[in-house]
Ligand SMILES: O=C(O)C1=C[C@@H](OP(=O)(O)O)[C@@H](O)[C@H](O)C1
């Protein structure tokens with residue numbers, strides 16, 4: 507339990523670097539484990555989700571050494587994974603589960619996977635259905651939709667798969683299974699989703715091509731070990747970018763953050779809301795752009811966020827909803843039904859939390875409608891719903907009230923941002 511007691515007039519100031527990107531850290535361990543030779547990963551995210559990925563591959567016999575944020579992985583090629591002696595515990599991580607299922611589908615061993623209470627409720631048929639179509643034997647509760655799930659993979663045939671939902675996890679799962687299939691696997695994505703898997707496969711010298719919205723990959727290619735530096739996570743940076751944008755007098759810079767255009771929806775939305783924000787792309791690490799984002803606090807206006815914007819900021823929607831509560835006019839979020847299937851039902855959690863803080867907000871089937879109020883919020887005691895992004899939203903909301911805000915079950919924030927409270931303290935000058 508944590509209590510925040512900032513003053514309403516306090517602004518946030520300073521320069522930070524946020525921890526490594528969660529999506530990229532997962533993929534770095536996975537691809538390095540499937541490669542031949544030693545890959546060194548710098549700035550690996552030591553959040554619990556990525557540690558679940560690391561542990562799962564160690565359990566499958568991959569030699570992994572970690573020293574803080576530096577990880578060395580020695581892969582033995584596509585067929586190098588061993589049968590694990592234990593069921594694989596994937597904790598709270600949807601990305602680990604869905605991407606790993608793609609890999610296990612191609613591996614001729616038997617595996618059992620399970621996770622925490624939240625992960626056990628999340629739908630897996632979005633990947634188990636196409637993976638079964640490719641030939642994997644998968645079983646689990648609700649006919650393979652819910653964990654625990656068991657897999658016996660091997661002898662996959664390629665498919666051409668049009669994503670029924672706009673999900674990078676599903677795209678990546680099918681592409682990773684495609685590495686093991688005889689022939690060319692194709693994934694068609696009607697709306698672009700984060701493309702870290704495709705970019706990183708190229709870094710491991712896999713020939714993966716894109717023509718329009720169709721991504722193709724031939725099976726049985728050799729992944730060549732490579733070194734990877736993980737950019738800062740823009741989804742973590744978003745909490746402080748949003749905080750600064752809505753607090754007048756604020757001025758912050760987040761350095762060395764990933765600027766992959768499939769992830770920068772939050773930057774575009776803040777700009778469209780009128781935020782004073784500048785981005786400089788400094789360099790590429792691997793195929794991923796990286797740079798600094800500076801934002802000054804000011805007046806914001808409401809807007810509609812929908813369609814192709816959604817996958818580019820899906821994890822940022824809780825904090826964007828909070829920003830909307832401080833903007834002038836109404837903000838409408840649509841086409842974000844997926845939010846109901848995250849670590850918790852994020853539409854319900856955001857609506858309940860912000861309503862209790864005094865915001866006029868309502869949930870819809872696929873989004874939220876938020877009336878800007880531009881006044882101080884109510885304090886009180888709030889729960890994270892065991893969802894890291896809801897917990898961080900509450901912490902940032904505490905900057906918008908002069909009443910005290912207490913957050914319970916805050917430990918879950920270390921799932922994606924283990925040093926969140928240090929950065930919060932350094933930018934707000936407060937000790938929590
Ligand atoms: O591929 C990834 O690394 C992720 C994809 C997104 O999920 P969906 O693919 O389910 O939209 C996102 O919400 C998640 O935090 C990470």
Ligand SMILES: C=C(OP(=O)(O)O)C(=O)O
Nearest residue numbers: 598599600601602821848
């Ligand atoms: C939805 C998220 O992650 P995952 O799906 O990997 O649990 C998230 O980090 O917000």
